[in-house]
Amino acid sequence: MAWCFCCSCAGANQMPTRYIYAIIFLFTNLIAWVVRDYSREAFRTLRHFQGCYGVHTCLASEGVLRLSFGCFVFFAIMFVTTVGTSRIGGLRDGWHCGWWPLKFLLWILLMILPFFVPPAIIKVYGEIARFGAGVFLVIQLFSIVNFAYWWNEKWLAPENSRRCFLPMLIVTTLSYVFCLIGLVIMYVWFAPKPSCSLNIFFISWTLVLLLAMTLISLHPKVSAGLMTSGLISLYIVFLCWSAIMSEPRSEVCNTRPRQTGKADLLTVLSFFMGLVAIVFATFSTGADSNPFVPANPTPDPENQEIKRVPYSYGFFHFVFAVGSMYFAMLFVGWNLHQTMLKWSIDVGWASVWVKITNEWLAAGVYIWTMVSSVVSNIRQFS
Known part of the structure; x- marks a missing residue:
C-alpha cells in the first residue's frame, strides 16, 4: 500500500518558492485575525475610520477587508507579471522565484497603504470579494474532483x-x-x-x-x-x-x-485548524492547474535544453489572489456588516x-x- 501512495506522489520536485508565497499568505491571515479581534479600540481612535458604513461595531471587519485588499493586490501583481511563463531561466521565472527583498517590501507596503483608502472603496471591494471568494470555491471544487479522478486512474x-x-x-x-x-x-x-x-x-x-x-x-x-x-x-x-x-x-x-468567542481550548484549536485549512486549501488548489491550464507541449527534440516550468505560475498567483478574498469572507462570516466573535471563523x-x-x-x-x-x-x- 505504501508503494502505491509513493507512486501517486512521484513527479517533479516542487519548488521551494511555493512555500514562501504560502508563508506570506499565512502571515497576512494572522495579521487580519489580530486586527479583527484586538484592534477595535485603536480603530475607534482614528478619525479616518469613523465612517465605517455608519456602524462602529464593523470597524474590525473593515480592517480585515483592507488587509485582504492589500493581499489581493500583491498576488494580482504577481499574476499579471508571471502569467504565460513557460520556461525556466527567463526574466519572469526569475521574478517569480527571486527578488525577495523587493517583494517583501511590496507586501509590507500593501499591508499598510489600504488603511488610507476611503471606506467607500473598501465597501466596493467587499462586494467584489464575495464574488471572488465564490470563484475560489469553484476552482477548489474542480481541483478536488480532478484529484479524485486522477487518484483512481493512477491506481487502475x-x-x-x-x-x-x-x-x-x-x-x-x-x-x-x-x-x-x-x-x-x-x-x-x-x-x-x-x-x-x-x-x-x-x-x-x-x-x-x-x-x-x-x-x-x-x-x-x-x-x-x-x-x-x-x-x-x-x-x-x-x-x-x-x-x-x-x-x-x-x-x-x-x-x-x-466557537464561544472566549479563548478556551476548543475554540482556540478550532480557530487555528480553520486558519491552517484556509492556507492549505489555497496552496494545494494553486499547485494543481491541470483542470484549468493546458499541458505544456512536448519539447522539441532539437531544443532539449529548454526546461518548462513545473507548474503554471500565473494560475498559482491567481488562486492566491481570489484566496485573499476568500479568507476575508471567512473572517467576516460572508457578511460585510457583521462583527464576528473573537477566535471565531466562518x-x-x-x-x-x-x-x-x-x-x-x-x-x-x-x-x-x-x-x-x-x-x-x-x-x-x-
Missing part, C-alpha cells in the same frame, strides 16, 4: 492495478464507512427532534446525493470508479457537517460545543448557505462529469 493503470487492488478496496470501503458514520452522527447531534427540519433536510439531501453518485458510478457505461465516488461522497459529507457547525450559537438544534447563516451550496454544486459537477463521459465523452480531467 495496468502497471499498478495488481499492486493497488487491495489499497483501493481499503480506501473505498473506509470512505463509505466514514460517510455513513458521519451521517448517523449528524442525525444524532444536529437533528435531535423532528422540529429540526432544516438540519434534517441538509443531512437527508446529502444522503440522497451520496446514493445518486454511487448508483451512477455503478452503471456499466460509467468509468468513474467506486473509489472516486467514495472520495467525493466523503467531501460532501464533510461540507454538510461543516455547514451545520457554522450555524450561530443561538441555533438550538446543534447540540455540540461551538460562523453565521451566510456561511452555512455558502457551504451547503458548495456541497450541492460539488455533487452536481461530479454527476455531470460521469454523465457527460457517457453521453459525449467530454470529460477532461486528469
Whole structure:
C-alpha cells in the first residue's frame, strides 16, 4: 500500500518558492485575525475610520477587508507579471522565484497603504470579494474532483492495478464507512427532534446525493470508479457537517460545543485548524492547474535544453489572489456588516448557505462529469 501512495506522489520536485508565497499568505491571515479581534479600540481612535458604513461595531471587519485588499493586490501583481511563463531561466521565472527583498517590501507596503483608502472603496471591494471568494470555491471544487479522478486512474493503470487492488478496496470501503458514520452522527447531534427540519433536510439531501453518485458510478457505461465516488461522497459529507457547525450559537438544534468567542481550548484549536485549512486549501488548489491550464507541449527534440516550468505560475498567483478574498469572507462570516466573535471563523447563516451550496454544486459537477463521459465523452480531467 505504501508503494502505491509513493507512486501517486512521484513527479517533479516542487519548488521551494511555493512555500514562501504560502508563508506570506499565512502571515497576512494572522495579521487580519489580530486586527479583527484586538484592534477595535485603536480603530475607534482614528478619525479616518469613523465612517465605517455608519456602524462602529464593523470597524474590525473593515480592517480585515483592507488587509485582504492589500493581499489581493500583491498576488494580482504577481499574476499579471508571471502569467504565460513557460520556461525556466527567463526574466519572469526569475521574478517569480527571486527578488525577495523587493517583494517583501511590496507586501509590507500593501499591508499598510489600504488603511488610507476611503471606506467607500473598501465597501466596493467587499462586494467584489464575495464574488471572488465564490470563484475560489469553484476552482477548489474542480481541483478536488480532478484529484479524485486522477487518484483512481493512477491506481487502475495496468502497471499498478495488481499492486493497488487491495489499497483501493481499503480506501473505498473506509470512505463509505466514514460517510455513513458521519451521517448517523449528524442525525444524532444536529437533528435531535423532528422540529429540526432544516438540519434534517441538509443531512437527508446529502444522503440522497451520496446514493445518486454511487448508483451512477455503478452503471456499466460509467468509468468513474467506486473509489472516486467514495472520495467525493466523503467531501460532501464533510461540507454538510461543516455547514451545520457554522450555524450561530443561538441555533438550538446543534447540540455540540461551538466557537464561544472566549479563548478556551476548543475554540482556540478550532480557530487555528480553520486558519491552517484556509492556507492549505489555497496552496494545494494553486499547485494543481491541470483542470484549468493546458499541458505544456512536448519539447522539441532539437531544443532539449529548454526546461518548462513545473507548474503554471500565473494560475498559482491567481488562486492566491481570489484566496485573499476568500479568507476575508471567512473572517467576516460572508457578511460585510457583521462583527464576528473573537477566535471565531466562518460562523453565521451566510456561511452555512455558502457551504451547503458548495456541497450541492460539488455533487452536481461530479454527476455531470460521469454523465457527460457517457453521453459525449467530454470529460477532461486528469
